[in-house]
Amino acid sequence: MASSAPPFDVGRLTHDLRAGDRTALSRAITLIESKRADHRRTAAALTQALLDATGRAVRVGITGAPGVGKSTTIDALGSMLTAQGRKVAVLAVDPSSRRTGGSILADKTRMARLANDANAFIRPSPASGTLGGVAAKTRETMLLCEAAGYDVVLVETVGVGQSEIAVADMTDFFLVLMLPGAGDELQGLKKGVVELADMIAVNKADGDNVARAKAAAAEYRAALHILSPRSPNWSPPVVTYSALTGEGIPELWAKVLDHRDRLTASGELTARRGEQQVKWMWAMLEERLFAPFRSDRTLKAALPRIEAEVAAGKLAPATAVEEIVGMLGR
Ligand SMILES: Nc1nc2c(ncn2[C@@H]2O[C@H](COP(=O)(O)OP(=O)(O)OP(=O)(O)O)[C@@H](O)[C@H]2O)c(=O)[nH]1
Ligand SMILES: [Mg+2]
Numbered sequence: 001m002a003s004s005a006p007p008f009d010v011g012r013l014t015h016d017l018r019a020g021d022r023t024a025l026s027r028a029i030t031l032i033e034s035k036r037a038d039h040r041r042t043a044a045a046l047t048q049a050l051l052d053a054t055g056r057a058v059r060v061g062i063t064g065a066p067g068v069g070k071s072t073t074i075d076a077l078g079s080m081l082t083a084q085g086r087k088v089a090v091l092a093v094d095p096s097s098r099r100t101g102g103s104i105l106a107d108k109t110r111m112a113r114l115a116n117d118a119n120a121f122i123r124p125s126p127a128s129g130t131l132g133g134v135a136a137k138t139r140e141t142m143l144l145c146e147a148a149g150y151d152v153v154l155v156e157t158v159g160v161g162q163s164e165i166a167v168a169d170m171t172d173f174f175l176v177l178m179l180p181g182a183g184d185e186l187q188g189l190k191k192g193v194v195e196l197a198d199m200i201a202v203n204k205a206d207g208d209n210v211a212r213a214k215a216a217a218a219e220y221r222a223a224l225h226i227l228s229p230r231s232p233n234w235s236p237p238v239v240t241y242s243a244l245t246g247e248g249i250p251e252l253w254a255k256v257l258d259h260r261d262r263l264t265a266s267g268e269l270t271a272r273r274g275e276q277q278v279k280w281m282w283a284m285l286e287e288r289l290f291a292p293f294r295s296d297r298t299l300k301a302a303l304p305r306i307e308a309e310v311a312a313g314k315l316a317p318a319t320a321v322e323e324i325v326g327m328l329g330r
């Protein structure tokens with residue numbers, strides 16, 4: 001944000017955002033993503049003011065290897081939902097530099113229908129920073145979208161590492177997309193990810209791929225069987241579908257709603273969200289407390305020396321901690 005930009009008027013922004021104004025929503029997200037300390041305080045005031053309007057959306061996390069069809073799926077699913085009268089927000093968590101300007105454009109063309117849909121709002125991943133920082137901003141953005149009346153939030157992430165945990169921790173339902181691969185299905189089935197999955201969906205079940213997709217689904221079903229499920233109220237199903245033809249997309253969504261009904265009835269949804277909120281509080285606090293390690297030049301310059309001295313046995317770890325904390329407190 002350029003310093004010449006007008007100051008944020010929280011009252012006005014809150015009002016316009018609650019009315020579903022897209023410009024206000026974009027502006028609020030810019031505020032959330034800003035690194036300026038005064039903006040951060042304004043952003044916190046804004047999320048607090050909107051808190052009663054949040055929490056109403058169906059929150060779905062979507063992951064899968066590059067090329068599995070996440071964007072195509074989101075386009076097909078999202079358009080089906082807006083046609084049903086829902087408002088759909090699409091967010092992403094991608095802390096890698098993979099998503100440059102070019103691939104945001106590529107994503108928009110892969111989501112051509114949604115990109116031109118008045119009832120859809122697409123926001124790419126916050127550009128840079130640590131996973132913790134990027135995920136925190138996406139989560140705050142999700143709350144803003146809910147306050148603006150979006151009742152389905154789809155959060156996409158790439159099928160690598162910690163970002164999947166972060167997305168599973170901010171959503172109600174975690175959808176893992178797979179390809180109808182030949183023989184390597186179980187190899188691609190990373191245990192950590194499958195343990196997070198509320199459903200595995202094998203995409204591209206069209207044309208020549210149908211039989212292979214069904215075979216892959218059967219293998220996943222067998223594999224899921226031996227894992228203990230994430231929830232006592234839900235056994236993760238395995239389905240096949242085609243984002244290209246749209247076949248199986250309504251059934252896929254029906255599973256999401258079925259899951260929601262069951263977890264609502266058992267009270268698990270409320271409990272899970274409560275736990276998530278607390279987790280997020282700690283994650284944000286950690287992020288904030290560690291910020292000086294990334295931004296304080298003196299500290300950043302001193303750390304390699306301190307580390308080297310600790311490694312060489314010249315400085316006791318406890319003494320090093322005292323020194324670092326002393327620098328933090330300056
Ligand atoms: N046959 C077939 N092709 C599909 C289907 N879904 C996606 N594709 C194709 O697969 C390719 C990748 O699709 P994307 O939706 O861009 O995949 P993605 O997972 O978003 O990829 P990244 O964003 O790069 O991680 C494109 O060429 C799509 O047209 C499907 O259901 N059937
Ligand atoms: Mg994509």
